[in-house]
Amino acid sequence: MLVLQIFMVFILLFAVPILVGNIWVSTEKKPARLSFLWVSGQVTLWAGFQIIAVVAIFLNKSFTTVCSSFTLFEVAMIFLAMGSLIGRRNRKSLHKPKPEPRQGVALSEWLSWIAFWSLAFALILGRMYYAYADGDNAYYLAIANQTVSSNSMYRVSPYIGLATGLDIRHALAPFPIWVAYVSRLSGLHVAIIGQLVLPIVILGMYFHLTYLIAHTLLEDKKNYIPLFMLLSALFVLFGDFSFSSNANFLIARTSQGKAVLGNLILPFLLWIVWKMLQYVQDKKAIPVTYYGLLQMVMLAGCLCSALSCFLLVFFLGLVSLCVFFMYHTGKPILWFVYSAIAPAIFAGIYFLS
Amino acid sequence: MNAVSLFSEYMGNGLLLIFYLAATVYLYLTETRRIYRLVFVYLPALILLFFFNPLFYQMFYQLLEGEIYYRILWLLPVSMGIGFTVVSILSRLQGIRRGIFITLSIVLLSMGGSFMFSNPFFSKAENPYHVPQTVVELCDALRVEGREVMVAMPMEFVNYVRQYDATICMPYGRTADLYYDELGYLLEQEELEVPEIVEKARQRSCHYLVLAQSKKNHIEFLDYEYETFLVVNGYVVYKDTTQYFGL
Numbered sequence: 199m200l201v202l203q204i205f206m207v208f209i210l211l212f213a214v215p216i217l218v219g220n221i222w223v224s225t226e227k228k229p230a231r232l233s234f235l236w237v238s239g240q241v242t243l244w245a246g247f248q249i250i251a252v253v254a255i256f257l258n259k260s261f262t263t264v265c266s267s268f269t270l271f272e273v274a275m276i277f278l279a280m281g282s283l284i285g286r287r288n289r290k291s292l293h294k295p296k297p298e299p300r301q302g303v304a305l306s307e308w309l310s311w312i313a314f315w316s317l318a319f320a321l322i323l324g325r326m327y328y329a330y331a332d333g334d335n336a337y338y339l340a341i342a343n344q345t346v347s348s349n350s351m352y353r354v355s356p357y358i359g360l361a362t363g364l365d366i367r368h369a370l371a372p373f374p375i376w377v378a379y380v381s382r383l384s385g386l387h388v389a390i391i392g393q394l395v396l397p398i399v400i401l402g403m404y405f406h407l408t409y410l411i412a413h414t415l416l417e418d419k420k421n422y423i424p425l426f427m428l429l430s431a432l433f434v435l436f437g438d439f440s441f442s443s444n445a446n447f448l449i450a451r452t453s454q455g456k457a458v459l460g461n462l463i464l465p466f467l468l469w470i471v472w473k474m475l476q477y478v479q480d481k482k483a484i485p486v487t488y489y490g491l492l493q494m495v496m497l498a499g500c501l502c503s504a505l506s507c508f509l510l511v512f513f514l515g516l517v518s519l520c521v522f523f524m525y526h527t528g529k530p531i532l533w534f535v536y537s538a539i540a541p542a543i544f545a546g547i548y549f550l551s
Numbered sequence: 552m553n554a555v556s557l558f559s560e561y562m563g564n565g566l567l568l569i570f571y572l573a574a575t576v577y578l579y580l581t582e583t584r585r586i587y588r589l590v591f592v593y594l595p596a597l598i599l600l601f602f603f604n605p606l607f608y609q610m611f612y613q614l615l616e617g618e619i620y621y622r623i624l625w626l627l628p629v630s631m632g633i634g635f636t637v638v639s640i641l642s643r644l645q646g647i648r649r650g651i652f653i654t655l656s657i658v659l660l661s662m663g664g665s666f667m668f669s670n671p672f673f674s675k676a677e678n679p680y681h682v683p684q685t686v687v688e689l690c691d692a693l694r695v696e697g698r699e700v701m702v703a704m705p706m707e708f709v710n711y712v713r714q715y716d717a718t719i720c721m722p723y724g725r726t727a728d729l730y731y732d733e734l735g736y737l738l739e740q741e742e743l744e745v746p747e748i749v750e751k752a753r754q755r756s757c758h759y760l761v762l763a764q765s766k767k768n769h770i771e772f773l774d775y776e777y778e779t780f781l782v783v784n785g786y787v788v789y790k791d792t793t794q795y796f797g798l
Contacts, residue, residue, distance in 0.1 A: 321667075324667070324668050326676070327675065327676060328668055328673040328674065328675060328676060329673070329674055329675070329676040329677070329681035329682075330670075330672050330673050330681075331672045331673075331674070331710075332672065333710055333725055335710070335714055336709070336710035336711070336713070336714065336724070336725045337725070339714040340713035340714050340717065343713060343714060343715075343716075343717040344713065344717040346717070347717040347718060348717065355724070356713060356724075357709075357713070357721070357724025357725050357726060358713075358720060358721045358722065358723065358724045359699060359713060359717065359718075359719070359720030359721065360720060387680065387715075388714070389679075389680035389681060389682065389714050389715060390679050390680060392681075392714075393676070393679065393680065393681040394679055411631065415631070415635055416635075416638060419638060419642055422638040422641065422642065425637070425638060425641070425653070426634045426635070426638055429630070429633070429634040429637060429656070429657075429660065430630055430634055432657060432660050432661060433629075433630040433633070433634070433660065433664070434667070435666065435667055436660065436661045436663070436664030436665060436666055436667070437630075437664050437667060438664060438665040438666065438667045438669070438670050439562070439563030439564065439567055439663065439664040439665050440560060440561050440562065440563045442560070442561050442621045442622070442624075443561065443563075444625050445630075445664075445667070446667075446670075449667050450667075450670065450672065450673070456622075459625075460622070460625040464625055464626060465628075465631070468590065468628065468631075472586060472590060475586050475589065476586065479585060479586060505615065505619060505622060508614075508615065509622065509623070509625075509626070512601075512623070512626075513626050516594060516597045516598060516601075517589075517594065519597065520589045520593050520594055520597070521589075524585055524588075524589055524593070525585075549614075
């Protein structure tokens with residue numbers, strides 16, 4: 199039974215996102231492709247979940263409706279990704295690119311990789327071995343647990359279990375419902391998903407995203423990527439300089455949407471903006487897939503925290519300001535404005551209700 | 552709290568802030584590529600400009616929550632900026648200087664922060680659920696298949712009970728301290744005022760009361776149609792026999 203449950207978790211949190219990531223793969227070339235697939239695929243699934251779950255919550259539908267609708271969405275995304283994969287393979291067979299020459303790896307790089315992997319494993323194991331007494335879990339994990347056992351969403355107080363009015367602020371960012379979904383489909387208890395499974399998945403994804411960013415930042419210094427990764431792991435391990443640091447959220451409050459917002463969504467948004475600006479700088483047209491991915495990351499952010507509606511739009515606003523003065527162009531800004539529409543709608547619901 | 556105190560609280564001992572500022576100044580002086588300047592210099596400068604702007608703070612405070620204002624600082628690419636600067640400097644060094652620089656960077660980075668698992672809120676997990684084992688044992692014993700039960704739990708457990716079992720309801724929860732709850736307050740006293748507790752507990756349909764064995768007078772519950780249901784790890788559970796337990 200346990201083997202089956204672990205297998206289901208693997209399918210839901212690794213295999214499906216990696217497969218779905220193929221929808222966007224034309225935006226990213228070979229290096230760090232697995233990292234790109236996993237992160238972009240999961241972000242796409244979170245974006246879909248945000249829309250499905252919020253609509254269902256406001257229409258007072260059951261949790262089972264969310265589960266079946268989202269599973270259908272996942273299947274549709276898998277088909278779309280497979281279509282994209284087949285199409286690309288056909289094109290590839292016509293124009294087979296030359297493989298990049300392999301270069302030797304220096305001893306210092308090997309040592310950095312070993313040190314990085316040791317730290318990353320220590321972090322994941324430490325997070326599983328130690329329990330963190332965080333009062334917020336009394337809300338987030340309890341609401342996920344409540345959802346699984348009562349089949350209703352945000353209509354019962356997670357603290358005491360009695361019926362209550364719809365908690366609109368939290369209902370607009372239903373990350374705990376996604377945790378409940380993983381629990382329902384895998385058959386593992388919500389607390390086990392939150393305290394043992396998500397630390398592996400979120401920390402793993404965090405380091406994959408860091409690797410993806412390292413490939414972009416250190417384009418001309420690729421041999422320093424292992425060192426960059428090592429420094430990032432150190433930054434997390436010694437990141438408890440404050441209770442509000444994103445590293446603290448990443449390790450101590452891994453199962454909460456806020457941790458995902460600060461450690462996956464914001465860095466991924468920065469990475470997308472960076473890639474788009476590379477096209478602006480080279481005076482080339484930005485591939486439409488980047489705009490799609492930008493839209494996905496904005497929606498996924500809204501799933502994680504109601505604050506995202508403001509934070510992500512604020513960030514894009516500042517980027518737009520910089521782009522306008524540095525590149526004297528308004529084209530990407532229009533797309534930034536377009537991608538801010540969905541968070542603006544969620545913010546509107548929040549303020550009007 | 553204002554923006555300055557939130558900022559200083561966020562930056563901890565301040566060492567990391569010094570490294571980050573030094574890294575930003577270094578990149579401002581040496582980095583010529585526009586994207587790098589935008590992401591590592593201009594964007595953080597703009598974020599901080601807004602963050603410390605009292606008008607912006609006021610607006611944020613009114614629209615959202617002042618407590619979470621610090622999350623704007625999550626937009627600063629601190630680890631990315633420091634990591635990239637270390638690599639940039641290192642790539643310009645030769646020989647023994649490289650070794651010294653990288654060792655120094657790692658030591659300073661470790662000193663600038665604090666070891667994650669030395670945080671006092673971390674403790675060895677007692678089970679895969681990361682809730683106290685006593686909570687697991689209590690919930691397993693009190694659960695009634697097919698229905699919910701109302702249990703008054705000690706304050707030290709209220710945060711964990713419903714993470715483990717959502718069919719256990721409680722008359723008060725995490726916010727009991729914030730919004731005064733009379734029953735919660737009475738049950739927290741060392742010397743229990745049993746008649747009052749019984750009255751309040753019955754008003755709120757509590758099936759069970761869970762109390763630390765060390766509390767005084769709890770034996771008096773037996774005079775009010777309660778029975779000792781269970782004793783777990785220093786906690787005694789009283790069952791109210793006047794309550795309905797059927798489906």
